[in-house]
Amino acid sequence: MPDKIKIAIAGSGNVALTLVKGLEHYKNSTEGLWHPKISGLTPNDISVSAVFDIDPSKVGKKIGQLITDHKTGFSDIIIQSGIMSDPVPSHITHSGHIKSVSYDEFVRSLKTDNPDFLVNVISSGLDKTSEKYSDAALDAGCSFFNATSSKTVTDKTKKAFETKGLMILGDDLMSQFGGTAFHRGMIDFMTNRGIKIQKAYQLDVGGNQDTMNTMAEEIREKKRNSKTESIAIETTYPFSSTAGTTEYAEQLGDSRVSYYWMEAKGFLGSTIEIDLSLRTNDSTNGCNVILDALRAAKGVLTRKDLTKIDIISTYAFKNPTKKTHIRECVKSFEDAFLN
Ligand SMILES: NC(=O)c1ccc[n+]([C@@H]2O[C@H](COP(=O)([O-])OP(=O)(O)OC[C@H]3O[C@@H](n4cnc5c(N)ncnc54)[C@H](O)[C@@H]3O)[C@@H](O)[C@H]2O)c1
Numbered sequence: 552m553p554d555k556i557k558i559a560i561a562g563s564g565n566v567a568l569t570l571v572k573g574l575e576h577y578k579n580s581t582e583g584l585w586h587p588k589i590s591g592l593t594p595n596d597i598s599v600s601a602v603f604d605i606d607p608s609k610v611g612k613k614i615g616q617l618i619t620d621h622k623t624g625f626s627d628i629i630i631q632s633g634i635m636s637d638p639v640p641s642h643i644t645h646s647g648h649i650k651s652v653s654y655d656e657f658v659r660s661l662k663t664d665n666p667d668f669l670v671n672v673i674s675s676g677l678d679k680t681s682e683k684y685s686d687a688a689l690d691a692g693c694s695f696f697n698a699t700s701s702k703t704v705t706d707k708t709k710k711a712f713e714t715k716g717l718m719i720l721g722d723d724l725m726s727q728f729g730g731t732a733f734h735r736g737m738i739d740f741m742t743n744r745g746i747k748i749q750k751a752y753q754l755d756v757g758g759n760q761d762t763m764n765t766m767a768e769e770i771r772e773k774k775r776n777s778k779t780e781s782i783a784i785e786t787t788y789p790f791s792s793t794a795g796t797t798e799y800a801e802q803l804g805d806s807r808v809s810y811y812w813m814e815a816k817g818f819l820g821s822t823i824e825i826d827l828s829l830r831t832n833d834s835t836n837g838c839n840v841i842l843d844a845l846r847a848a849k850g851v852l853t854r855k856d857l858t859k860i861d862i863i864s865t866y867a868f869k870n871p872t873k874k875t876h877i878r879e880c881v882k883s884f885e886d887a888f889l890n
Pocket of ligand 1: 561562604606636672673698699759760761836
């Protein structure tokens with residue numbers, strides 16, 4: 552069985568804090584876990600060694616001061632300063648004041664913490680910073696997991712990590728039952744039933760901090776492209792499709808509503824139309840996938856069998872370098888790691 556997994560987390564927002572709560576909760580339960588055991592590992596085999604942020608209202612605080620409704624074994628971890636290579640988003644501070652450290656200082660702290668993985672869950676749209684975090688992971692000798700939609704995984708970065716016996720996983724986490732997975736699942740089902748899709752859209756409304764950040768047109772455009780490309784893999788023919796975050800509505804909190812409309816053609820060109828909505832919770836929806844991917848990745852690193860990295864990436868991300876149908880992603884992942 553592989554050794555236990557040590558992670559450092561960049562970004563102490565919704566996803567990071569939910570993940571930490573989950574690690575505590577699943578010490579004593581398996582209810583709600585998609586895969587209780589992956590590569591012989593349970594969530595109890597994962598520990599957090601460090602958390603980084605640049606928000607001055609978070610840096611220096613203990614994790615226990617941010618997670619006030621649960622007591623966790625990680626409550627005493629003090630949030631350290633991370634790095635920032637992009638303009639400071641206004642949701643973090645209008646004054647532009649952040650608490651960050653230099654690249655070299657960050658690499659030194661990462662080396663001291665010595666995690667297996669640096670998990671990148673920083674705010675959307677910080678492309679240069681996510682790239683720097685992946686460089687830092689490589690320099691510090693740990694693997695990198697990129698949940699953000701920033702592009703960090705390329706043939707070049709994959710090779711650089713693999714040369715050191717490490718891995719880079721990404722990009723853009725695909726939630727367990729989020730807007731993209733559900734959309735892909737519906738297309739897969741329609742295609743499987745011989746129906747030809749003509750046009751489709753998916754419009755998302757969310758109320759958390761990340762949705763608010765995504766409202767900047769440039770970020771919204773990138774996320775829309777990431778989701779639209781991810782969905783396109785499910786058919787062998789092109790169809791007119793749009794998918795993306797459309798609006799921020801504070802009232803929704805950490806939940807998200809995805810509105811779908813699809814038009815397809817059947818026998819004699821008859822029209823089939825789908826019009827529905829899906830409401831989910833964002834941060835919890837991502838955590839099963841993160842836990843699964845980290846445990847599978849640790850197994851691969853321990854067995855030094857890096858050929859299986861693509862199986863993890865196609866299962867866990869919307870934009871992996873190699874794409875496969877949603878049904879195959881899950882099957883290949885379970886065939887490879889469920890034991
Ligand atoms: N299911 C999901 O929730 C899901 C799915 C796909 C992708 N993602 C991505 O995961 C990321 C995290 O989502 P979230 O809901 O936790 O966001 P969030 O806004 O709640 O948290 C982001 C955190 O990152 C911090 N941060 C910003 N810049 C930083 C830097 N340079 N270094 C360290 N920390 C920094 C912010 O201060 C904040 O604490 C986002 O990029 C999101 O798009 C989430």
